[in-house]
Amino acid sequence: MPPQTRRASFPKVVIERETDSEESSSDEEEEIDEEGEAEDDVVEDEEVKATANDEEEKKLVVKKKTAITISLKKVCKVCKRTGHEAGFKGATYVDCPMKPCFLCKLPGHTTMTCPHRVATEYGVVPAPRRNTHNSLDYVFERQLRPQIPKMKPEFIIPDQVNCAVIRYHSRRVTCLEFHPTNNNILLSGDKKGQLGVWDFGKVYEKTVYGDIHDCILNNMKLNPRNDGTVYTGSSDGTASCTDLETGISSSLMNLNPNGWQGPSTWRMLYGLDINSEKGVVLVADNFGYLYTVDMRSNNVTGEPILIHKKGSKVVGLHCNPLQPDLLLSCGNDHFARIWDMRRLETGSSLHDLPHKRVVNSAYFSPLSGSKILTTSQDNRLRVWDSIFGSLDSPSREIVHSHDFNRHLTAFRAEWDPKDPSESLVVIGRYISENYNGTALHPIDFIDISTGQLVAEIMDPNITTISPVNKLHPCDDILASGSSRSLFIWRPKEKYEMEKPKDEKKIVLCGKAEKKSKRKSGDESDCDSDNDAFNTKGKNVKSKKPYLESTSKSKAKSSKKH
DNA sequence: AAAGTATGCCGCC
DNA sequence: TGGCGGCCCTACTT
Secondary structure, eight states, rough: OOOOOOOOOOTOOOEETTTTTTOOHOOOOOOOHHHHHHHHHHHHHHHHHHOOOOHHHHHHHHHHHHHHEESSOOOOOTTBBBBOOEEEEEEEEEEEETSSOTTTTTTTSOGGGGGGHHHHHOOOOOOOSSOOOOHHHHHHHHGGGGOOOOOOOOOOOOEEEEEETTTOSSOOOEEEOOOOOOOOEEEEEEETTOOOEEEESSEEEEEOSSSSSSSSEEEEEESSOOTTEEEEEESSSEEEEETTOOEEEEEEEEEOOOOOHHHHOOOOEEEEEEETTTTTEEEEETEEEEEETTTTEEEEEEEEEESTTOOOOOEEEEEEESSSSSEEETTTTTTEEEEEGGGOTTOOOOOOEEEESSSSEEEOOTTOOOEEEETTTTTTEESSTTSOOOSOOOEEEEEOOOOSSSSSSSOEEETTTTTTSSOOOEEOOOOOEEEEEEOOOOOEEEEEEEEEEEEEEOOOOOOOOOOEEEEEEEEEEOOETTTTEEEEOOOOOHSSSSSOGGGGGEOOOOSSSOOOOOOOHHHHHHHHHHHHHHTTTTHHHTTOOOOHHHHHHHHHHHHOO
């Protein structure tokens, strides 16, 4: 058998060329070269075939005959077909037409022409003026209705960035909480397990506690009995109670006392809420279990209870604000569940609310506790108008873009705790909009009684997605977490006078410094932050703080093509 | 400046 | 039913 060259033993290579190519001349030269080589391969292949006699060689030939096709035609990155291409055209994303609509998940159209994108209220039946009442509902109505104004007030939307900390955290923000009594304190958790305490009234007064948790801080809640402490739950499997002044924390529980034994046994804490009437902190893990911690002893009481599908993550817990016996949970088993705290047993849920995909969050309404709002990965917000009425199906499903692939904190629709009608909700949007030539991801305010988009807010400086949002309990303030940064939004008209005159309202950080059990935030601290930023050298100018002057250049530079 | 990667769920077999 | 490959608009860093 004659010695074979390396090339001859290589399968036939076919290079397809785009006939209507608009490539430059140099590109075409390259293509011609490659094609020439490909033709050589074909010739040598045939020579080998001619000399192939025995079985083995024939098999070899069959193998060699399997052509590898290298296509130089432009191909859609989603479906790999030619003739179209998914991706950004300027600042507008063009969907692959071969796939169902990325927004509503139905086939036949793309996001661009999706009726739900054109109008968020599309297909939503507004809340009836009167619900069909049962006797329980009447009791509720009689007790609460006098406190609820008849007229729906006009919504006040915080739509302008008032102050911010850029790159405050060293990893993406996972949760936000306003301090209930100290109006200017915002707490933030991140993927690294760090806890930020930011006084956005003084802007530079910010602390990061770095050694409370080892990884993702999934949820936190301030202690209503002692608002100087916060409870946190983490993927490191521990729950902690931390003093906000000192950063000193005490561990409530550790689900992995024997350390790392592999991913199948490592327990993580996700859902967390406080039931102050009962004096307990409730936490839930990634295996479907609920744990109860006594707030006085800081000890776990009773046995863990399986409340979602075994082995599935319980991502959210919420105690009813008015009825201490009612608990709402949601998880990766595609369910939200209502429980009676007095009868917490596996399978004893009062109601199971099904979803098509993972439920990112489930909340009772903040004032009456009688409505339920859920955010599911199937790109739908679901609303149940009354927990005393029928819960067989949601009162409304509102299509909204918050289904994401990976790498982002899960979107959660959050109630406006100040809205007496309990209908205003805020949630970040995943898909971008072409905003004056820049792809931006707005934060949406939605009236969940009608499905209407009340407002979409954005800032040309914020080109990243803002999945974490929280509305202030008493002021017209929105806090949003986007990647590693925090933003405070206020209503434009209300605060037009005090537009950020001084750049100090925007604090730039480098990588968030590790600070532990130490309160910082004095002048030296802010200096060090600026230093950290300045070490970035050339970036200083382009990322110079704020707002109008630098916004356009930065927005353009981040535009995708 | 292109390539790498952290990362979570879904669906397939 | 479990393990594994594979993802449609990320946000960085090297």
